[in-house]
Every structure is written in C-alpha cells, then in structure tokens.
Amino acid sequence: AQTVTQSQPEMSVQEAETVTLSCTYDTSESDYYLxxxxxxxxxxxxxxxxxxxxxxxxxxxxxxxxxxxxxAKSFSLKISDSQLGDAAMYFCAYRGLTGGGADGLTFGKxxxxxxxx
Amino acid sequence: xxxxxxxxxxxxxxxxxxxxxxxxxxxxxNYMYWYRQDPGMGLKLIYYSVGAGITDKGxxxxxxxxxxxxxxxxxxxxxxxAPSQTSVYFCASKVAGGSEQFFxxxxxxxxx
Numbered sequence: 548a549q550t551v552t553q554s555q556p557e558m559s560v561q562e563a564e565t566v567t568l569s570c571t572y573d574t575s576e577s578d579y580y581l582x583x584x585x586x587x588x589x590x591x592x593x594x595x596x597x598x599x600x601x602x603x604x605x606x607x608x609x610x611x612x613x614x615x616x617x618x619a620k621s622f623s624l625k626i627s628d629s630q631l632g633d634a635a636m637y638f639c640a641y642r643g644l645t646g647g648g649a650d651g652l653t654f655g656k657x658x659x660x661x662x663x664x
Numbered sequence: 665x666x667x668x669x670x671x672x673x674x675x676x677x678x679x680x681x682x683x684x685x686x687x688x689x690x691x692x693x694n695y696m697y698w699y700r701q702d703p704g705m706g707l708k709l710i711y712y713s714v715g716a717g718i719t720d721k722g723x724x725x726x727x728x729x730x731x732x733x734x735x736x737x738x739x740x741x742x743x744x745x746a747p748s749q750t751s752v753y754f755c756a757s758k759v760a761g762g763s764e765q766f767f768x769x770x771x772x773x774x775x776x
Contacts (some may be wrong), residue, residue: 551706592707594764597764599763638707643764651699656706657704
C-alpha cells in the first residue's frame with residue numbers, strides 16, 4: 548500500500564517570505580499523480596498544484612511550485628511571496644493508476660502553515 | 665454548476681442510530697468518492713464508485729454502506745453509529761480520465 552508522509556506538523560513564515568513544505572511517499576508503481584491540497588478553516592479542499600510522475604519538469608502555478616524528486620520519492624511545495632491568505636492546512640496526496648484511473652487519493656497528515664504579518 | 669454538494673452540513677447522532685449522508689454532483693462525473701477526516705489527520709478513502717451500479721471498498725469501509733443508482737448521487741449510509749465514526753466526511757467526484765478530484769464542503773458528524 549502507498550503511504551504519504553509529511554514530517555512537518557506546523558510551519559511558520561513571515562509574510563512575503565518563501566516557505567517549503569516537505570512530503571515523501573512510498574510506492575512500487577512507476578506512474579502516478581501527486582497533489583498538494585490546501586484546506587483553510589472553512590475546511591473546503593482546494594487543489595493547489597499537481598504533478599504527473601512521468602513528467603520530469605516540475606509543476607508551477609503562479610507563486611506555488613514543486614520540487615519533484617522521483618528517485619528519492621520526494622515532493623515538496625514551495626510558496627513564494629507568502630500572503631496572509633495562504634494560511635491553512637496543506638495536504639500532500641498520491642494517486643496511483645493501477646485502478647484504471649479510479650483510484651482514490653492517499654493523503655499525508657498535513658502541515659499547518661502559519662503566516663506571520 | 666453547483667459542483668459537489670453535501671447534506672447535511674452538521675449532524676449529531678446518538679450511539680446506535682443510523683443516517684444517510686447525501687452527496688450529489690452536477691458535472692456528469694463517472695467517478696465518485698467518500699472520504700473521512702479525523703481530527704489532525706489527512707483524509708482516508710471509505711468507498712468509491714466508477715459509475716451507476718458499481719461500487720468498491722476503500723481503506724476504511726467498515727461500518728458504512730454505499731449505493732449508486734444514478735450518475736449524480738452517491739449516498740453514504742451509517743448503520744449503528746459508533747463514537748469512532750465521529751469525523752468530517754467529504755464526497756468528491758472526478759471525470760473518467762481526469763486527474764483532479766472535486767470535493768464537496770464536507771459534513772461534520774458527531775456520535776455521542
């Protein structure tokens with residue numbers, strides 16, 4: 548079974564600074580998807596960024612980018628120019644492709660990101 | 665589009681009671697999912713469905729049942745509620761071949 552580990556229960560960063568959230572995963576599959584989700588206090592799950600394992604290029608979405616190291620099974624999220632609205636729980640998630648694309652997501656325990664004004 | 669909707673938003677149950685959590689989506693997605701999120705944890709998959717009439721177990725299916733009679737609806741049934749089922753429940757859907765799952769707003773369930 549796949550596992551996702553987020554080793555930082557909480558991170559704090561000054562507004563406008565850069566922060567990196569860590570995620571490692573364990574899988575025997577060669578093709579899969581990785582995701583970062585944001586969960587603000589409203590508890591709505593919001594997709595931040597996704598990465599296809601077969602793509603070597605790291606995904607970017609505006610101020611959000613990832614460092615995907617497939618051999619190391621590492622998938623970190625970098626948030627540049629942190630804003631107060633970035634404060635939330637961030638979850639790393641894995642989805643394999645053995646179920647023909649129907650597989651559910653496997654989540655880490657999350658990192659609580661605090662933005663200091 | 666309303667996206668993925670869930671009812672109720674909150675519910676308190678007594679031990680041994682039963683209830684159905686409702687989930688509907690209007691995006692014509694084939695795949696639908698139920699997750700639970702315990703305090704301080706990530707989401708865990710309970711059940712999923714790849715289309716009307718087809719369901720399968722996820723990581724934590726015990727104590728739950730599902731059915732999928734239409735593409736739009738995917739209700740989750742709790743029989744004999746237990747305190748261990750106190751959690752936030754999320755429904756999600758995805759188009760076949762797509763990567764992104766779209767989540768509903770969640771239902772907070774407390775069993776006392």
